[in-house]
Amino acid sequence: MILSLVLAPALQVPAAAAPVAVPSRVVNVPRVVADSILGKAATAQMKTLQTERQKGIAEKQAALQKLMQSQAAPAQIDRAKVDLDRVTEDAKADAVALNKTLQADFDRRLRPILSQIAAEEHVDLVLDFPQTLLIWASPSTDITAKVIERLDAASKTP
DSSP states (O other), rough: OHHHHHHHHHSSSOOOOOOOOOOOEEOOOHHHHHHHHHHHHHHHHHHHHHHHHHHHHHHHHHHHHHHHHTOOHHHHHHHHHHHHHHHHHHHHHHHHHHHHHHHHHHHHHHHHHHHHHHHHHHHHHEEEETEEEEEEOOOOOOHHHHHHHHHHHHHHHO
């Protein structure tokens, strides 16, 4: 009986370690875009570009319509259709390029602010909410170099 009381604690399986809480915060990036001065300015730039390009597209559509109503030569109508297609594709490409530029500028300005706030609040992760994508992480949480080092070491051994 005494032996079983002494061995019983040694035979128990230890409980699983409690998960480590990682200090984190969330940021609603769409709201930041909608409510910040920088985001509002970027949105205004996009709207201005779209308005300008829509005007050019409308002019080409009107010219094509006029040619079709006047029963112009098929070659003229075809050229007007090609012009309309080009203007439309150019408008799309311009919008994509501007959006990419504005996004890069926004991200470039946002990241130091996220980093500063994270340091002030002693958090390791900042998640994009409601999408819950990781948009900032403390460099101390990055194990990429360690993974590469171990993967390289494993690749060298037969």
